[in-house]
Amino acid sequence: MNRLRPVWTLLLGLLITLLLFTVASAQTESDGAFRVDRLNALIFMALFSIVILIYTRWAKSGKKLFIRKINGLDEVEEAVGRATEMGKPVLFIPGLQEIDEIETIAAISILGRVAKITARYDTPLMVPVRYPMVMAAGQEVVEQAYIEEGKPDAYNKDIVRYVAGEQFAFTATVNGIMMRDRPATNIFMGAFFAESLLLAETGNAAGSIQIAGTAQPSQLPFFIAACDYTLMGEELYAASAYLSHEPLLLGGLKGQDWMKIILVLSILIGTILLSFGVGDWFYDLYKSV
Amino acid sequence: MIVLAYILLILAGAFLLYMTFRTNDRRYIYLAVAFYVIFPVVLTMQLPIDISPESQQLYDAIAALPDSSAVMLTFDYYASTLAETEPMSRAVLHHMFKKNCRVVTMTTIPLGGPSISERVTRDLAEEYGKEYGVDYVNLGYKANYVAVLKGMGSSIKAIYPADNSGTPLDEIPLMAEIKNYDDLDFICVIADNGVVEYWMSIVNAQYGIKIGSGVTAVMAPKIYAYVGSGQMTGLLGGMKGAADYEKLVGKPDAAIKGMAAQSLVHLFIIFAVIVGNVIYIVERRRGKGRV
Amino acid sequence: MRTTVPVIIAFLSGFVMILAFFFNPEKSFIGRLEPEVLAWVTIVGGFTLLLGVVSIVRVNFTAVKRRKENWPYKLATLISIFAMAIPAILPSSWSPLLGTGTGSIYDWLFNYLDAPMMSTMFAMLAFYIASAAFRAFRARNAEATLLLVTATLVMLWRVPMGEAFLKSIHGDLPQYINTYIMGGANLAVQRGIIIGAAMGAAAMSLRIMLGIERTYMGK
Numbered sequence: 001m002n003r004l005r006p007v008w009t010l011l012l013g014l015l016i017t018l019l020l021f022t023v024a025s026a027q028t029e030s031d032g033a034f035r036v037d038r039l040n041a042l043i044f045m046a047l048f049s050i051v052i053l054i055y056t057r058w059a060k061s062g063k064k065l066f067i068r069k070i071n072g073l074d075e076v077e078e079a080v081g082r083a084t085e086m087g088k089p090v091l092f093i094p095g096l097q098e099i100d101e102i103e104t105i106a107a108i109s110i111l112g113r114v115a116k117i118t119a120r121y122d123t124p125l126m127v128p129v130r131y132p133m134v135m136a137a138g139q140e141v142v143e144q145a146y147i148e149e150g151k152p153d154a155y156n157k158d159i160v161r162y163v164a165g166e167q168f169a170f171t172a173t174v175n176g177i178m179m180r181d182r183p184a185t186n187i188f189m190g191a192f193f194a195e196s197l198l199l200a201e202t203g204n205a206a207g208s209i210q211i212a213g214t215a216q217p218s219q220l221p222f223f224i225a226a227c228d229y230t231l232m233g234e235e236l237y238a239a240s241a242y243l244s245h246e247p248l249l250l251g252g253l254k255g256q257d258w259m260k261i262i263l264v265l266s267i268l269i270g271t272i273l274l275s276f277g278v279g280d281w282f283y284d285l286y287k288s289v
Numbered sequence: 290m291i292v293l294a295y296i297l298l299i300l301a302g303a304f305l306l307y308m309t310f311r312t313n314d315r316r317y318i319y320l321a322v323a324f325y326v327i328f329p330v331v332l333t334m335q336l337p338i339d340i341s342p343e344s345q346q347l348y349d350a351i352a353a354l355p356d357s358s359a360v361m362l363t364f365d366y367y368a369s370t371l372a373e374t375e376p377m378s379r380a381v382l383h384h385m386f387k388k389n390c391r392v393v394t395m396t397t398i399p400l401g402g403p404s405i406s407e408r409v410t411r412d413l414a415e416e417y418g419k420e421y422g423v424d425y426v427n428l429g430y431k432a433n434y435v436a437v438l439k440g441m442g443s444s445i446k447a448i449y450p451a452d453n454s455g456t457p458l459d460e461i462p463l464m465a466e467i468k469n470y471d472d473l474d475f476i477c478v479i480a481d482n483g484v485v486e487y488w489m490s491i492v493n494a495q496y497g498i499k500i501g502s503g504v505t506a507v508m509a510p511k512i513y514a515y516v517g518s519g520q521m522t523g524l525l526g527g528m529k530g531a532a533d534y535e536k537l538v539g540k541p542d543a544a545i546k547g548m549a550a551q552s553l554v555h556l557f558i559i560f561a562v563i564v565g566n567v568i569y570i571v572e573r574r575r576g577k578g579r580v
Numbered sequence: 581m582r583t584t585v586p587v588i589i590a591f592l593s594g595f596v597m598i599l600a601f602f603f604n605p606e607k608s609f610i611g612r613l614e615p616e617v618l619a620w621v622t623i624v625g626g627f628t629l630l631l632g633v634v635s636i637v638r639v640n641f642t643a644v645k646r647r648k649e650n651w652p653y654k655l656a657t658l659i660s661i662f663a664m665a666i667p668a669i670l671p672s673s674w675s676p677l678l679g680t681g682t683g684s685i686y687d688w689l690f691n692y693l694d695a696p697m698m699s700t701m702f703a704m705l706a707f708y709i710a711s712a713a714f715r716a717f718r719a720r721n722a723e724a725t726l727l728l729v730t731a732t733l734v735m736l737w738r739v740p741m742g743e744a745f746l747k748s749i750h751g752d753l754p755q756y757i758n759t760y761i762m763g764g765a766n767l768a769v770q771r772g773i774i775i776g777a778a779m780g781a782a783a784m785s786l787r788i789m790l791g792i793e794r795t796y797m798g799k
Contacts, residue, residue: 318710342758440615
């Protein structure tokens with residue numbers, strides 16, 4: 001990881017330069033080159049980055065970090081094992097968003113871990129996707145997983161395949177796969193929309209074990225109703241750290257927790273101050289001008 | 290006669306629920322839902338509608354605009370959610386045309402968005418005798434909605450050099466008066482996807498223009514957050530929101546008609562859940578008794 | 581080398597986007613970089629579309645050729661793809677039936693096949709919600725009972741018949757549901773999840789930019 005040190009230094013350096021630039025330019029209006037109205041966001045972002053980097057460094061130095069149990073992720077291996085025993089495939093859907101969506105990237109990370117397990121046990125894996133770019137990234141990850149498990153010959157390019165670009169055409173295709181191929185395990189990770197219940201309910205009718213994870217709050221109730229385990233919100237982003245137990249990734253989670261504490265405190269302070277009618281200045285700190 | 294039909298419908302629902310428990314086959318529930326959706330469409334029933342405060346807020350915001358204000362109405366939805374969203378667009382557009390607003394429409398949906406907006410606006414414009422290019426304009430679709438939403442802040446013409454049918458914006462009189470968001474008094478976003486949040490974070494937060502919206506029922510709980518915080522001016526949630534607005538503008542249409550079906554399906558689900566729970570509790574007690 | 585170059589590209593692209601957020605596009609070069617990067621994303625996406633078409637044709641064509649199980653479905657997929665795409669790609673100057681304008685084959689297929697099929701799929705949600713609610717809402721424990729009661733109240737409140745029933749119990753009950761359940765509990769939970777998820781997404785983005793998180797590259 002030493003090779004990454006210059007990158008960190010560069011990031012911090014650039015952030016500090018930006019801060020200095022802001023102070024030096026001392027603009028009072030928001031129509032200059034620099035958006036003074038977004039200074040609050042810049043300070044928060046710098047603080048956030050620094051806290052995460054500090055914890056990542058601590059983790060690197062060997063400090064043990066605790067991560068709470070996430071049932072849905074613990075069950076992934078179990079669920080793939082069940083598919084192996086039944087001789088049926090595992091179906092993995094990395095959401096219905098493009099690769100530029102961070103939820104999709106989190107899903108692709110989890111796909112890598114799932115592919116390693118399916119490669120290890122020679123369990124068939126099916127990954128239908130909605131976007132060609134997600135397909136390219138998914139193929140890369142799955143191929144790497146099969147190579148790392150020493151089974152490059154078992155890898156087939158069509159494990160990850162593009163099925164349809166339209167939301168409900170994709171849903172119809174996947175529902176068809178569920179009813180015809182009867183996968184033993186369905187894993188839905190990433191950004192889902194109105195199709196969440198259509199997919200999960202069909203999987204439930206087909207008798208599959210289902211694990212879902214999404215950061216879309218409006219779809220969580222549907223997954224909770226129809227799946228066996230559901231990862232909520234940030235649990236999805238924590239998945240790669242949780243599954244890999246890589247200390248560097250766990251460090252990031254710890255930093256994130258601290259930022260959440262800062263946010264909760266801000267909300268509490270703001271609520272109290274505003275309730276007593278003396279919090280306008282505090283409210284303005286968080287507002288875009 | 291209608292009352293008798295509804296009694297029969299209730300009995301049919303109870304029978305199908307009984308069959309679900311007996312056979313453990315969920316298709317009986319599907320059949321019951323199908324009955325409850327189709328039946329009120331055949332035997333129309335008008336139900337009294339109480340206006341939600343969020344719908345009233347949107348209505349009041351548009352009602353408070355001076356006559357011939359410039360407004361934007363978006364058609365950010367796919368054909369799949371037409372049943373919920375199109376009645377909203379129609380009701381809001383009725384209100385805008387009644388108020389003699391000058392309306393600019395657009396969409397961020399490539400598949401069907403432009404043709405839906407074209408159909409709805411032309412249909413209503415005819416009813417109110419509005420002239421294309423003077424009273425309303427259809428901008429159509431442009432790819433990459435983040436860039437589109439941001440770009441229209443500086444110049445609508447830079448993003449849309451021509452309208453939906455290819456007429457250059459320079460040749461459209463209305464667009465000579467509307468250069469960017471500064472020239473608009475209100476935006477109403479009708480959407481079935483997350484683009485409504487981009488309208489809030491880019492257009493409302495950065496350009497300070499008032500935005501109201503209409504979204505599908507599934508999305509409504511999330512979008513409530515914007516109304517609660519005072520960022521969004523009014524919200525139509527699902528078909529009920531559309532029905533509210535149809536009532537407010539005095540144009541009862543598809544949404545008000547759909548309320549009977551929605552009421553019956555909701556009541557059936559509640560009934561099924563209650564019966565399911567009673568059986569569950571009885572079985573659990575029996576199980577405990579055996580132990 | 582195989583991962584270092586992508587990590588550097590990811591870092592630079594991410595950093596440009598962050599910087600651009602803090603600069604005015606009209607006044608500075610950095611501010612104008614954001615639409616440039618977004619345009620690149622669209623261009624790369626356009627090229628990968630071809631990969632998608634190749635994938636879907638290869639998978640389905642192989643299945644049809646080998647007469648695999650359910651091959652007629654695959655044949656239907658192949659026919660549909662070409663029936664929709666070819667007339668849309670060909671220029672409308674050849675015939676009004678070509679291209680994507682009003683009255684074209686594409687327009688006809690969209691309005692009379694695609695749109696009703698999409699609506700049908702969405703409408704199926706009503707059936708699935710009924711069966712999922714029926715299964716999921718069981719008073720197993722205190723939390724599940726609370727969920728059950730809340731869901732029942734909201735379902736009643738959202739429809740005229742239910743609203744009338746609630747009003748018969750207490751005139752202000754619908755208003756209370758709107759204020760306390762939707763505007764209170766619902767908002768608090770939604771915001772909690774949104775804030776948590778946004779922090780998770782930001783932390784993950786940072787990990788990706790710094791090359792700490794490389795699992796998405798199969799590492």
